[in-house]
Amino acid sequence: MLPEEIRHRLETRIAASAHPRELVVDVMYELQNHYGFLNDVALREVAELLQLTPLEVEELATFYDFIYRRPVGRFVLHVCDGVVCWMFEEQSALDYICKLLGVAPGETTPDGQFTVLPTVCVGYCDHAPAMLINGKLYGPLTPEFIDRTLEELRSISCDLVLCR
Amino acid sequence: MTEKVLFLNQKFDRPATLEEYRENGGYGALALALEKYAPGQVCDLVAESGLRGRGGAGFPTGRKWLSFAGRKQGPRYVVPNTDEMEPGTFKDRVLVNCDPHLVLEGIILAAYAIQADQGIFFIRPSYEQDAQLIEGELNRAREAGYLGKNILGSDFSFDIEVHRSAGRYICGEASAQVRAIQGYRPNPRKMPGLHLTERGLWDQPTLVNNAETLACIPAIVSRGPQWFKKIARTPSGAGTKLFCVSGRVVRPGCYELPMGTPLREIIEQEAGGMLPGSEFKACLPGGASTRFLPKKQWEVPMDFESLKKIGHQLGTSSIIVFDHNTCLVAATINLLNFFVRESCGWCTPCRDGLPFMRHLLLEIEHGRGKEEYIPMLRSMAGQMRHAYCAFAPGAAEPVLGLLEYFEDEVREHLSRGKCPCRFSDAGGGFRRKQCLT
Amino acid sequence: MPYLIIDNRHIQVPRGTTVIDAAERLGIMIPRFCYLKVLGAVGACRMCAVMFEAGPVKGLQMSCMVQAADGMRVSTTHPEAVAFRRQIIEWLMINHPHDCPVCDEGGHCLLQDETISGGHSRRRYTGAKRTYPDQDLGPLVQHEMNRCIQCYRCVRFYQEYAGYRDLGVMGIASRIYYGRFSDGALESPFSGNLIDICPTGVYTDRPSRFLARRWDLQRADSICLHCSLGCNTVAGAHYRAVIRQESRENVRVNGSFICDRGRYGHAYANLAERPRQSRLDGEPAGWREAAREAAARLKRIAAAAGHSAIAVLGSARNSLETQIMLRYLSHHAQWRPPRFFVNGSEARSTAAVVARLDSRLAAGLPDLEEADFLLAVGVDPVNDAPMLALAMRQAARKGAKIVVLDPRPVELPFAFDLLSAGLGDLPAALAVLVKTAVSQAGTDGCEAQEKAFLAALPGRVPDEKLQGQLGQAGGWLAASRRPAIICGSAIAGPELAGLAADLALLLQTGKTPSRLFYLLPGPNAFGAGLLQRGSRYFPSLLQDIEKGGVRALLVVENDPFFRYPDQDRLHSALGKLELLMVLDYLPSRAARAAHIFLPGATVFEAGGSFINNCGLLQYAAPVHEGGIPLAQVSGGSHPPRAHAPAPGSEKCPSAYEALLFLANELAIRPPTMDASPWSLLPEDFPGQAELLAHPYPTDGLQLLPRLSEAESLQTPVNLPTSGPAAGALTVLRVEQTFGSEELSCYAEPLRQLAGPPLALLHGADADRAGVRDGEQLCFEIGGEKVELALQVTNRMAPGQLIIPHHYALGRAACRLPAVVAQAELRGLTGQDSPDLPQAITES
C-alpha cells in the first residue's frame, strides 16, 4: 500500500493538472522508487490514481527502458553498450562488472544490492566507457574505478536515488 | 580563438550562474525583443539568420516558426527537445550544464515569437542531474521575472516545466515526443497533411526544437542575423555548431566551432588527434544515424550542404572516430543492436527488417556469410527509406556506408570465413559478447 | 473531384479519397495489412506501397496515406513497388510460425494471400523465431500470438473505434505483444470483431475452433435476430450445425461490425434439446399427421363455437413471411386477428412507433454516427442493442455531446452525461429538456398549434438536480445542428415513443432539425407492429380464453410463458383451451404444454425477411438444410474424424410452409401455391405496391411512409411525474447484453459471460432498506426461490429495484411484483397473486 503522504502528494498534483495523463511517467517513477520496482500492486495504483486501466499503464511501462516490471537491486548499473563505449571495451566493463558481482546481465546480486543492465548510449561518450548508476553518470570506467565505486556504494546507507 | 556563441560562459567545472550569465549580457535579447520586436519580427530575424535545426534534420528554424502565423487559437506549446539518445551525441548535456540560462532564454524567445503559453522541457532519464539543475534554474529565472506572468513587465506570459522521459531513443522524434508527453505510447504519428505546428500537444500548435537550436536564438536577436550568419566558415553554413568528438581520439569532448570547420581540423586540432597507436580508419560524422566516412573524405567542411554534396549528413554533428583496429562489420552490428532494440515497433521495415539485417551481418562476422548477403543487405538498407519515420533510414545509414566504402572489408569476412580484424579477432575475451536484445 | 490515373486507367473520385480506395474502385486491390477503411489509415505495415510517377506526389509512397489528387499517375505494378512489397512480406514472415495446417484462419487468411501474391516463397532468414505465450481471452476469442504481424488493427479497433480499454499493445520493437494485462475474458461486447479484422490467425473463433475450414462451411448472408437493429451477418454451417457467424458489411445498418450477442447467439439452432419431433396429445406423431389433425380440430372448433373462438399468437421473431401468412390465414378463416406480443406494453409501444416513424424523422445507425448531439431516453444501449453503443461512440469521437436519460446505471464506452430519472419521470424529463432547447433556439418558425403544444409541456420536474441537468442538456440541444433522439421501448411505455416523435417534430420546425431513432422489442417487431393493426392485445385474449370465448390458440414461434408475470394464471388459462397448438424451434414451456406441437425451422434453415427498427426490410438467406447435427463418432480431436448422422434428422418445414399446409387443409388457398409472400399482404401495408413490384425475396427496401399518417403533436400534455409511493420501489426488469435475450440466452459461451443474476439498487434505498452491496437477496415467490446478488450504485435513479432478466432465473422471477416495499427487500415471501406490472395487464 502506498503511504498516505505519497498518495496525497500525487493526488494533489493530478488534481491540479489540466491533462493528468501527462503525469503517468512521473507517477510510475514515484511508485517505482517507493516499491523498488513497478510491481503489479504499484501498477494498479498508478492506474487507479490516473483513472487508467492496468493495461493502459502496462502499455507504457513495457515500452520504456527505465520502468522496471521486475525486481531490481538497490543500485541499478546501466552499463553503456553504445558504439563509443563498445570500442573502448578492451577490458569489457560489462563482463568485468558481471564477473565481479557474480551475475549475468539483467540479474540482481543475491544480497539485493546491484542489478546490471546493458543500456544504450547514456550520453557520456566523452567519458567512455561509461555507466549510469541510479541517475548518476560514471566514466571512464577502469577496473580500479569500478572496484572503488561499487565499494563506496555498498557502504552508502541512503539510496542515492536521483532516478533508478 | 573563434567567436563563441554557445560556450561564451563556459566554466568547465560547473554551470554558469544566472548572475554570470547576466553579466555577459544574458537576458538582454529577451528584454530587447519584448521591447522592440513584434513576435513576427523575431521569426523574421531567425529566418534571416539562416539557422537550421540542430536536432538532426537541419530544418530551417525560421521557416518552422513563421508557419505559426494564423494557426488556430488556444494554448500553444514549445518543446525544447533534450532527449538526445543518439549514440555518440552528448552536446545538449554539455550545453545545459555549461550555461542553463542561455537555453532558457532561447526557449522564452521562441515562445514569444510563436506566442506560446507553456514550455515543456523534455529530458532523458540519464540526464536526471541536468533535469534537477534545470528545475533549480527555472525557479531562479521565475524569481527574476523572466518566466511567469507578464515577463519583464510586458503582457507576455509564459512558463516552463520539466518532463522526465522514461527512456527510449524514439522519444526524441518530434511527433513521438509529443505523444510521450501526453502519456501515450510514443510511436511517431503522422496525419496526412497535418503538422505538429498545427496539431501537436493536445491537438494545439506545438513547436519542437532542439535545445542547441534554441540556444542560438539570444545571439541572433541581440547581435543580429547577419552577424550570426557570417561567423560560419562556409557560405552555406550559419552560426557556430557544437561538435561532439568521441572514440579513439586524444581529447574527446564537445567543441563549439564555426559551422563549416573542416572535419580533419576538428579531429586533429580540437580533439588532439588520434590516440597513440591508433590510425584514423573512418568516422561517423553526425552520430549513429550517419554513414561511415573514410579518410579520403575527411577534409570536408562540416556543414549541412557540404556534407550532403559528398553523400553524407551532418546529423547531430557527433563525430565518432574509429581506428584501424576496429572491425567495421562488428561496429555496424553494435549500431544495429541499438536500433533493433530501440525501434518503436510501429512499422515493418524497422521492426522486422532491422533484425534481419543484423542477422545477416552477424552471420558474416561469424564467418557464416554468403555472397548473396551483400546484395540483400544493400537492398534492405535501401528499402529502409520507405519506413514510417526517419529512425529506420537513419539505422540504414551505417550499413550503407559500410557497403559503400568498406565493401572489401566485408568481403574479406566472406573469403576468410572469419573476421579479419585484430580488434575483433584477438580472442582472450576482451571483446564482449554481442548483447542481443 | 480529383481525377487520376492508376495503372493506365482513369478514375475520378470524391475529394479526400485515398489512393488505395481509388484503386479499389477500379477493382485493383492494392495489398494491405494495417489499412481498414473504417479505422482509417495509419501507414504502419508499409504493404500498400505504389509508385507515384507523375503529379503532386512523387516516388514510392504508401497508397493508404496519400489522398487522390488531380494529375496523379500511379503504378501499382512498378518493379520498385513490387520489389518493396515482396520485401515487406519477407520481413513479416521471418517470425511467423507457418502453422497454417492447425490455424483456423487458413483458407481465408490475408497473410497467406499476400504471401502468395507477393511472390515470397523461399526462406532466406535463417535466424531463430521470436515466440510468445498466449492468453486466455475468455470463451469467445482464441489467442495465438505467434501468428501476429503487428499491423495494429486489433488495438485500433478495440481501443480507438470501440472504446474498450482492456486489450492493447505492450512492449516495444520486435517484441510487441497484443493482449490483455492478464488472462481473462475480453470486456468488450464487440470482441468477436477482432476475429474478422485480424489479417492473420491471432484471434480466431473459439467456440468453433478446429471444427471446420471456412471453405467447408455452408455460408450464406443472414440477419441477426438478437435485437431489433438487424445487423448483417454471414452464417456458416457445418455438418448440420451453425457453427460460426461473421459480420457482413452494410453501410446502412451495422457498418462493418456486429456485437458478440449477434455473433455467438446462434447456438439455439444446434441445441441437443431442440424439439425435432411432432407431437399429438403428448405422443410422437408424423408431421403431416399432426398438422392434418390440427386442421381437423380447428375446423371442428370453428363449427362448434364459431370462427372467432380461434386465436393466433405470432411473435416479433417471426419472419415477415410468417407474419403475413398468419394474418392472411386468420383473416380468411375469420379467426381473431393475430397478436404478436405477449406483453401489452411492448405491443402498444411498437404500435406507436409504427404509427409515428416516417422518412422525415427516421435516422439509421449511420446517421447517428454523424450527429452532433444525441439524446438517448429509456435506453441502455450496450444492454439493449449493443451496436447502437458503437454507433454512438463514433459520434462521440467526432465531438458529439451525448446525454442519456434513464433510470439504469448506464455505462457506455465513451464520455457522456447520465441523467438519472425514475421510470415514471422519463416522459416529463424528456419534455422539459426539449422545451428548454426549443425555447432557447427560438420559436420563430412555429405555428400556433406548435406554440400551444410547447406551452402545454411541463417546464419543471420535481427533482432539483435533474431539473438543472435537463436545462444544461437543453442548451446543448439548442446549440446543436444535427441532433437525434434515441428512444427505447424495453422499459418505457408507448407514451414515451409518442412523445419522442412529437418532440422531434417540434424540433424539426425549429432551428435544430432532430432525427429520431427507436429501438423495438424484437428483430421483426416492426413487421409485427404493422400487421397487428386492428387487433387487441394478448392480455385481453387471456380474459377471453378464461371466459370460454376463445377455445383454440395457435402459437407460432412464441412462448407466452417466457416472461409472463402471472405464470399460474397463464397456466390455468391455457389449460382451459381445447386446442393449444405450438409451432417452434425452441424447447419452450409452451411447446411442452401443447396439444399439438410442430417443430419449426430457424432462420438459418428457413431464411426469411425481417424489418428492423428503422423500417428497413432485409432478407436472411437459408444457410443449410438443417436436421440434427452430425455427431463425431471417432475419438480424439485430430483428423481423420468420423461423423455419423443421427436418426430422424430430416429438415423441419418453416413456419411459413407449415401455415401454408394448414391453409390448404382448411381450404384457404393463397392465389397460387408458390406465389410471392408479398401477394398475401393486406392492402393497407405500407409499401405494399412497391413490394409487389419487387421480386421475392427483396433486400434493403425502406418501408416507411414519407409522412406519418398519425396526426402530429398529439401527446396528452399532462405527463406523469410519478415515482413510487414513499418506501416503495418500482421493479424494473431489463435486458442484459448476454444471457437475457430469448434466443441468444441458450448459447453457452454467452452464458459464461452473463455473470450471476443481479439486483441493482440506489445507495439511499439500500441504506433505508438496510441491505448492503454484495449481499444476496433472496425472495420466495409461490414456493420458489429467487436469489439475486445485490449491487448498490449511486449512478442509478433512486426508487427503483432493477433486476435484469437472466437465463438462470426460474419461473418465479417472472412473478416478481411491479412494486416492492423497501421493507420487503430482506425477504419477499408468500406472494400468491403479485401485483402485475401495469404495462402487462392493460389490454
Ligand SMILES: Cc1cc2nc3c(=O)[nH]c(=O)nc-3n(C[C@H](O)[C@H](O)[C@H](O)COP(=O)(O)O)c2cc1C
Ligand atoms: C529517431 C529520431 C530521434 C531523434 N532524436 C532527437 C533528439 O534526441 N533531439 C532532438 O533535438 N531531435 C531529435 N530528433 C529530431 C526531431 O524529430 C526534430 O526534428 C527536432 O527535434 C526538431 O528540432 P530542430 O529543428 O531544432 O532540429 C530525432 C529524430 C528521429 C527520427
Ligand code: SF4
Ligand atoms: S521507422 Fe517505424 S518502427 Fe522504426 S521508429 Fe520509426 S515508426 Fe517506429
Ligand code: SF4
Ligand atoms: S493480432 Fe492480428 S490484428 Fe492485431 S496486430 Fe497482430 S496481426 Fe494485426
Ligand code: SF4
Ligand atoms: S446489435 Fe443487435 S442486431 Fe446487431 S449484432 Fe448485436 S444483437 Fe444483433
Ligand code: FES
Ligand atoms: S556510447 Fe557509451 S556513453 Fe555514448
Ligand code: FES
Ligand atoms: S496498408 Fe498502407 S501502410 Fe499498411
